[in-house]
Amino acid sequence: MIRTGAPLMSARFAFVFLAMSLVAGWVSLQPSALAQPGAPSDTYQSVTRPVHVYRLAPPVNELVGAVLVRPGDVVQTGQPLIRLRDGEARLQVELLELRAKSSLRVEAAKAAWDVSVLEEQESRAAMEDDAVLAPEMRRIELRTERDRLAYELAKQERRELELQLARARESLSRYTVTSPASGTVIAVSVEAGELPGSGEALVELVDTSSLRIEFGVPTERSVSIDAGDSATITVRMTDDRVETLEGLVSFVSPIVDIAAGSRAERGQRLVEVIAPNPLGLPAGTIATVRFRPG
Secondary structure, rough: HHHHHHHHHHHHHHHHHHHHHHHHHHHHHHHOOOOOOOOOOOEEEEEEEEEEEEEEEOOOOOOOEEEEOOOEEEOOOOOEEEEEOOOHHHHHHHHHHHHHHHHHHHHHHHHHHHHHHHHHHHHHHHHHHOOOOHHHHHHHHHHHHHHHHHHHHHHHHHHHHHHHHHHHHHHHHOOOOEOOOOOOEEEOOOOOOOOOOOOOOOOEEEEEEEEEEEEEHHHHHHHOOOOEEEEEEEEEEOOOEEEEEEEEEEEEEEEHHHHHHHHHOOOOEEEEEEEEEEOOOOOEEEEEEEOOOO
């Protein structure tokens, strides 16, 4: 039995060896994209994300007075989004505006000083004719100095009122949640009359004027990638619509994630690419990134 089976097993072994040799030879003849100069660069897939996401909470705890936007609204930098009830703070501003804008106290103090200066000049002239005694002249000089100081004090108090007004206006502005950037409102979590919790985000806003794509790159490949390298991002919107964006590498992590990727890749490093989005493509789509260093 052993002798009879040995030739059969040898024939099978020879057949398998021949087949493997043919496959290896065929593979060795195929062009290698990575080995040839000028070949297409490697590609990576990830999900596009907004370059900025804002979750806006008011700095003060107060009832919501008015909700000025709704999801889907496109807003501009500085545009009011939510107004809290600000009656008391607004009255404080109006009172300080009235006082700070009035120059009556300063003008009255200036007029009193001017009168004292004139009286002092007249008294000095009279003193030469011995009509005013030295002690009386001293009292007149002190009254002039007192009125001068009163005038300076009135100017200082007006300046202090202007500073109090600026502080009150700043405090009043805290009752309005404004947009920090241009973007699109995607969520509003309150209605007029509600009291939001401390630190609760009332509005969520995204800025998709640029898109951010993050992905892992094998360690060996990542050493030739630097911030500022150009990248091409391809986004397939539908079967018939493919859009292309041009971006730059904005970040290459200085840390290797040894647990990411395969053992042959020796870990991966996080790479971030940011691309301007003039086409207004939505975030959250799958994108293919292709880039070369340089």
